[in-house]
Amino acid sequence: MVDLTALHNHSLFGGITEDQIARIKDFFILEEYGEGDFIEREGETGDRIYFIIEGQVEILKKITETGKLSRIFMFSEGDVFGEMELIDVQPCAASVRALRPTTALTLSNKGLHQISQYDLKVFSLMIMNLARDISRRLRKADDIIALCPELNKLKE
Amino acid sequence: MVDLTALHNHSLFGGITEDQIARIKDFFILEEYGEGDFIEREGETGDRIYFIIEGQVEILKKITETGKLSRIFMFSEGDVFGEMELIDVQPCAASVRALRPTTALTLSNKGLHQISQYDLKVFSLMIMNLARDISRRLRKADDIIALCPELNKLKE
Numbered sequence: 001m002v003d004l005t006a007l008h009n010h011s012l013f014g015g016i017t018e019d020q021i022a023r024i025k026d027f028f029i030l031e032e033y034g035e036g037d038f039i040e041r042e043g044e045t046g047d048r049i050y051f052i053i054e055g056q057v058e059i060l061k062k063i064t065e066t067g068k069l070s071r072i073f074m075f076s077e078g079d080v081f082g083e084m085e086l087i088d089v090q091p092c093a094a095s096v097r098a099l100r101p102t103t104a105l106t107l108s109n110k111g112l113h114q115i116s117q118y119d120l121k122v123f124s125l126m127i128m129n130l131a132r133d134i135s136r137r138l139r140k141a142d143d144i145i146a147l148c149p150e151l152n153k154l155k156e
Numbered sequence: 157m158v159d160l161t162a163l164h165n166h167s168l169f170g171g172i173t174e175d176q177i178a179r180i181k182d183f184f185i186l187e188e189y190g191e192g193d194f195i196e197r198e199g200e201t202g203d204r205i206y207f208i209i210e211g212q213v214e215i216l217k218k219i220t221e222t223g224k225l226s227r228i229f230m231f232s233e234g235d236v237f238g239e240m241e242l243i244d245v246q247p248c249a250a251s252v253r254a255l256r257p258t259t260a261l262t263l264s265n266k267g268l269h270q271i272s273q274y275d276l277k278v279f280s281l282m283i284m285n286l287a288r289d290i291s292r293r294l295r296k297a298d299d300i301i302a303l304c305p306e307l308n309k310l311k312e
Contacts, residue, residue, distance in 0.1 A: 061302035070302055084291040087284060093295045116280065124272065124280035128243060131287035135240040138290055139249045141297035146217035146226055148304060 004028075006053045006105060010080065014129045020122050027111035027118075032103050039096040039104070046085030046092035048108040052077055055102025060095040069095065083130055086112055160184075162209045162261060166236065170285045176278050183267035183274075188259050195252040195260070202241030202248035204264040208233055211258025216251040225251065239286055242268055 007013055007021055007028075033039055033055070040046050042062055052075055059073040059081060072094065075081055081096060089109050116123040163169055163177055163184075189195055189211070196202050198218055208231055215229035215237060228250065231237055237252060245265050272279040 061298070063302065072298065072302060084295060088288045088291055093298060120276055120280060124276060124283060127280060127283045127287055131283055131290060132244045134287060134290045134294055135244055138294040138297060139240060141294060141301060142217070142228065142249060144301055145297060146219065146228055 004105075006051055006078070010051060010078070011133055012049075012080065012126055012129045015125050016122055020119070024115050024119065024122060027107060027115055029106050029108075029111075030103065031106055033098040033101070035098055035100050037098045037102075039098060039102070040082070040085075040092045040094075042093065042095040043091045045089065046082060047089040047110070048106045049080060049082040049086040050096075050104040050106050052079050052081075053103040053105055055104075056099040057081070057096050057102055058099055060097060061093075062095075074099070080133075082106075083134055085109070087127070087130065160261075162207050162234070166207060166234070167289055168205075168236065168282055168285045171281050172278055176275070180271050180275065180278060183263060183271055185262050185264075185267075186259065187262050189254040189257070191254055191256050193254045193258075195254060195258070196238070196241075196248045196250075198249065198251040199247045201245065202238060203245040203266070204262045205236060205238040205242040206252075206260040206262050208235050208237075209259040209261055211260075212255040213237070213252050213258055214255055216253060217249075218251075230255070236289075238262075239290055241265070243283070243286065 004018075004021055004025055008018055013021055030053075031039075031050075039050065039057060042060070054077055056074065056076040058071050059075065060069040061072050062068070063070050073081075084093060086107065086109055112123070112126075115126070160174075160177055160181055164174055169177055186209075187206075195206065195213060198216070210233055212230065212232040214227050215231065216225040217228050218224070219226050229237075240249060242263060242265055268279070268282075271282070
């Protein structure tokens with residue numbers, strides 16, 4: 001039985017009632033990971049979003065020049081990752097490794113498509129919320145890049 | 157009369173037919189700008205997306221330390237900006253200035269909301285396409301930031 005409490009307060013479900021969430025619960029899958037487990041690996045196909053119910057993970061990107069992994073984020077309970085892969089199946093932009101035992105509720109791209117056929121209104125609200133979240137992350141990233149004129153040149 | 161040709165091939169309308177675009181055309185407004193005109197100013201409220209029909213613009217961000225404007229992008233015919241403000245009305249993340257006479261087709265957040273009430277299917281396709289575009293931009297931005305460990309620290 002999937003506990004949906006973690007979803008209710010998440011921005012992805014803004015404007016969506018508890019009853020509506022309960023009706024789409026079967027499209028979600030609960031996953032468990034041990035400390036040090038790679039949940040996703042950069043470059044491998046990713047197709048799902050993860051809602052961290054319990055635990056902590058680090059998001060790692062490979063530095064092209066050195067091949068070393070560089071930590072770009074840490075996420076824990078209440079955080080979400082994989083938004084980009086949920087809506088656009090493609091190689092994972094980064095690796096994700098559990099820093100301690102971690103439980104996550106996941107929704108795949110296929111599951112999202114099924115939701116669109118099951119309830120277009122809920123689907124469109126979820127996508128709108130997701131787009132806003134990604135947009136806010138892009139805004140922050142652009143702010144960071146703007147601090148460094150040399151990095152800016154890479155964007156042109 | 158708004159020429160919708162510029163919209164047909166844009167990713168925002170992926171999966172949306174020409175007939176469907178024609179039916180939502182009245183929600184779009186055509187705007188014209190002279191060389192040097194500020195189309196948007198960083199920090200002022202932005203609420204719309206712009207499809208450049210003709211011309212060229214530069215996207216500028218203010219460097220906090222110096223107050224100077226730093227160019228982070230240039231856009232021309234076929235390019236789009238304001239995706240973030242379309243779905244999330246808030247202070248513009250950057251300024252936009254016309255580098256030469258520029259014509260743009262615009263859609264406001266209010267217009268988008270009207271489309272959602274008029275045709276939920278078209279609306280949800282547009283938002284999905286928009287989310288994918290923003291997601292790809294975030295992916296590129298994260299790649300750039302990953303090149304610079306010192307910038308990474310700002311994200312934690």
